[in-house]
Amino acid sequence: MYSPTKLIACALIFAQLLGSIHCGVYDNTDNWVLSDKTANFPENAVLGGIDPYGYNNYVGRIVYSSSILPARVRAETGYTTFNTEAVANQATSYELLVANETVSYQWVRSYDGFREKNAVSVGTSALNERVYVCRARTDGGIFIGTLYLAQKACIIRYENLPLREITKYEVLVRKVNVAALAPFDNKIN
């Protein structure tokens, strides 16, 4: 385990060396597109939830305080929120997860930090744990949340609403379309 002082040291050293504050490492398995509200919203962004205001939320990721974390992005305004295991926050720059002809994404029911096959990881936390994308229904919406398997719950904190730790939730998993990968296999000439 890292001590709190070690974590702070890590963040400070990186801030000085790179001008950014993180020790988290991005996962590069999936297609993530750097974006902000000035950019066009990608066609194949992955839908994740609905906030209490009725806006669709798409799956994003951000870097915050030595961790890579899942984010909730509104297409209309670019309003982006996320949470750690404790705090709720907002971001102005983010990456959006996008699907393509061969790779699509699904939400599957899960619980208690079970490691689902092909679960989408956004990257690692300051504790060097993989961080996964979950979602759950609470507080008048469906919220994309942060899943650390060791914490055995989907952690959701949105704006001023209370912190939620939900043990039955959905996990985002990757699905590879084999037919698209081998388009000529089934062709009859």
Ligand SMILES: *[C@@H]1O[C@H](CO)[C@@H](O)[C@H](O)[C@H]1NC(C)=O
């Ligand atoms: C689709 O996305 C996957 C995952 O990022 C990538 O490996 C693959 O090359 C992409 N396929 C196409 C057709 O762009």
